[in-house]
Amino acid sequence: VTTVIDRRLARQGRRRVLGLLGALGALGLLLRHAPAWAWRPAPGQPAARWPSLHEAAFYRPDDQVG
């Protein structure tokens, strides 16, 4: 009887440990990707894309090179 109870307790313990690990993993994933969710584009807006190719300030043509 003792052995059966011990096994049952061990199974419950394992399940709890696995459950806890799973919850921690899910929380980790959530935190890892939270910023992307927080700032994701609005529906219909294109996703973030690199580069943006904005015209830069403060430069001049340099025909000496190239």
Next chain:
Amino acid sequence: MTAVTCELCPRGCVIPEGGAGDCRIRVNLGGRLRATTYGRPSAVHIDPMEKKPLYHFLPGTPVFSIATAGCNLHCLNCQNWQLSQRGGEEMEQVFRLDPPELVRVAREERCYSIAYTYSDPIVFYEYVQDSAELAHEAQIANCFVTAAYINQRPLRRLCRVLDAVNADLKAFDDGFYRRVNGGTLKPVLDALVAVREEGVWLEVTNLVIPTLNDEPAMIHRLARWVHDELGAGTPLHLSRFQPQYRMRNLPPTPVETLDRARREALDAGLEHVYVGNVLGHAANSTYCPRDGTLLIGRVGFMITHYALTADGRCPGCNERLPGVWRSAELFGERP
């Protein structure tokens, strides 16, 4: 093929068509220079103002902090090298946050300021300029956390929309700049003077690295220069070095070294000298330079004691502390 010369920073990169500048993110396409990370930050956080560090500017307020990839310096001890020493195409995360969206989100998050920080915001200059103008329209302040390796003309233009600058003066030695940072000292000193002349609130940070820039004589010269050129009330943050990136061979700065450096800076006449990156150090806090009263107590980035009057004075002797203590000083009272 038309090359272009980038005139933003003292490097003056001559960039052939299809190439990028030393910062990796300013590229020459068809003879026109393009800022490739405009509106594309790779780091977006809400930080306390004390993290910048800005101790005399809206203390205790949240600041919406952004950075894109790239940097115009290459410090061997960079603490953000995953961000600063990469181009935009190498980043895992690139957010789309164009200036109007950035200001809208900062406002929604109830931030009083936006900080352009982490890497060096000089390299995403146009993004800062446009965002800062919109931020002012929304009564949000602009903080620029930089190594100040920038030319005078772009800096002075940007100063019109900046409210606070924390400038990293890495050492008072040109050889150090060349060896450790890949830059030079003089443009940085000129930039700090320009920020002061333009009337932008300025705090200076010096990271004290064992054996490289921790000589008392050098700290004294640096502090004396800050005193003479920027004013005795300019806060100086002496920060503790931690082994990082390509400088893991050196130990963290001993606290005694920082204490000695602080004494040198106080001897040079500076009134507000802080020790950074040492949790619970008494010199994290602000004291009245006249009567020594504890005015702002800090533990880490938390404020544990605040005794300044509403207009930034010591309650004991009525001395006005230099700084910007309320956003009303910038934008007037909010309705």
